[in-house]
Amino acid sequence: MMVTKAAPAPAPESVGNGGRLASLVVRGADATGIVAAVSSVLSGHGANIVSLDQYSDDPQGGAFFQRTVFDLDGLQAALPVLRAAFDVELVKRYDLSYTLRDLSVPxxxxxxxxxxxxxxxxxxxxxxxxxxxxxxxxxxxxxxxxxxxxxxxxxxxxxxxxxxxxxxxxxxxxxxxxxxxxxxxxxxxxxxxxxxxxxxxxxxxxxxxxxxxxxxxxxxxxxxxxxxxxxxxxxxxxxxxxxxxxxxxxxxxxxxxxxxxxxxxxxxxxxxxxxxxxxxxxxxxxxxxxxxxxxxxxxxxx
Structure with a gap:
């Protein structure tokens, strides 16, 4: 078995944003108010939505998917607080699942x-x-x-x-x-x-x-x-x-x-x-x- 020593890998998405960008991916059954709930949590914690894409295969209770990228100063410290809020607004209220990730960490x-x-x-x-x-x-x-x-x-x-x-x-x-x-x-x-x-x-x-x-x-x-x-x-x-x-x-x-x-x-x-x-x-x-x-x-x- 051969091995060569690694060099530090770049983190391209962290360049220029100082670790401020995060992705939120939501999935579950479609319902009225999901997009508003996501936006409310983010704006309530001072986050600015950079992009938001969503898809529903049937607006009458079909499968719903959403990807949101947002910018937030002090992101690392805010992530646990945001997860607690999304646990309430998305998981408990809408029975949705989600992932939340700091995009500066490749x-x-x-x-x-x-x-x-x-x-x-x-x-x-x-x-x-x-x-x-x-x-x-x-x-x-x-x-x-x-x-x-x-x-x-x-x-x-x-x-x-x-x-x-x-x-x-x-x-x-x-x-x-x-x-x-x-x-x-x-x-x-x-x-x-x-x-x-x-x-x-x-x-x-x-x-x-x-x-x-x-x-x-x-x-x-x-x-x-x-x-x-x-x-x-x-x-x-x-x-x-x-x-x-x-x-x-x-x-x-x-x-x-x-x-x-x-x-x-x-x-x-x-x-x-x-x-x-x-x-x-x-x-x-x-x-x-x-x-x-x-x-x-x-x-x-x-």
Whole structure:
């Protein structure tokens, strides 16, 4: 196992706001007065609403979702007071659930990768450029190939082999590395299937990306198979991981048009471009509390 020393990760969303911004995400059954209740609590404590997005799938008692970002001087000291107020106004009064988070504290992410490094390096590059408000706790790979590249970003790299049908030893090591160190996991073209037991025990959301040919072009060489079928679109899907392989709630998708003149290598290159873009948007939106899971689909306040 190889490890490199970490460098302090930037907190992009804290730049310029001095730790004043927070996100409030509310969900539950729709009812009259929810938005007013949220606004009343925030204004009553001196907070200024910066943005507010809401969605109801049925105004007559359907599911309601709201994301609010607000600015407040002395936010850290005010958070416990705000939670107490929301417990009364939202939980007790409306039977809603909510999350309240200081946006200046970036979510900690672990990135899993294999030999294909395009998604991994894109995330690390965007993070270094200040485009992803996360703290990259570590990169874990079942191959050592990306160690030097990851080292260049000042991020810890762990090589955990995962061979054969029994993945229990690798997953035990993964859990040891992740425990209390991450808020979510990203599979950046990690070419291993996670067991249901691992998904349950890791205890944090897991985001995956795959080419949108699934399930039509499963297995090895999907772009060669796509070329043989004369596809006119290639794309990618980012989704949350569940025990049902590639069936989790979708966060983001995109496609690009291709033609008969494109080779299988052209399709793979263009597909990789879409994978990078789709995964980075999914990670950004999750990191900014823009994604709400509801059953097997998502509400995305993008």
């Amino acid at each position: 979510k900690r992410v672990a990135i899993f990768a294999s030999k294909s490094d395009h998604c991994l390096l894109d995330l690390l590059w965007r993070h270094r450029r200040g485009q992803l408000p996360v703290s990259v706790s570590m990169v874990i790979s079942n191959h050592p190939d990306a160690a030097d590249a990851v080292h260049g970003f000042g991020v810890p790299f762990f090589h955990v082999p995962s061979m054969g049908t029994d993945k229990s030893a690798a997953e035990t090591e993964h859990l040891r590395l992740l425990r209390d160190n991450v808020d979510f996991v990203v599979l950046a073209r990690y070419m291993q299937i996670l067991s249901g037991g691992f998904i349950e025990r890791v205890g944090v959301p897991i985001i995956n990306v795959h080419h949108s040919f699934l399930p039509a072009f499963v297995g090895a060489g999907p772009y060669a198979k796509a070329k043989e079928r004369g596809v006119k679109l290639v794309g990618a899907t980012a989704h949350y991981v569940t025990e049902d392989l590639d069936e989790g709630p979708i966060i983001e998708q995109d496609v690009v048009r291709v033609s008969h003149a494109d080779t299988a290598a052209d399709l793979a290159r263009r597909g990789a471009d879409v994978e990078r873009a789709v995964l980075s948007r999914a990670v950004l939106w999750h990191a900014e509390d823009r994604v709400v899971r509801h059953g097997n689909h998502t509400i995305v306040f993008s």
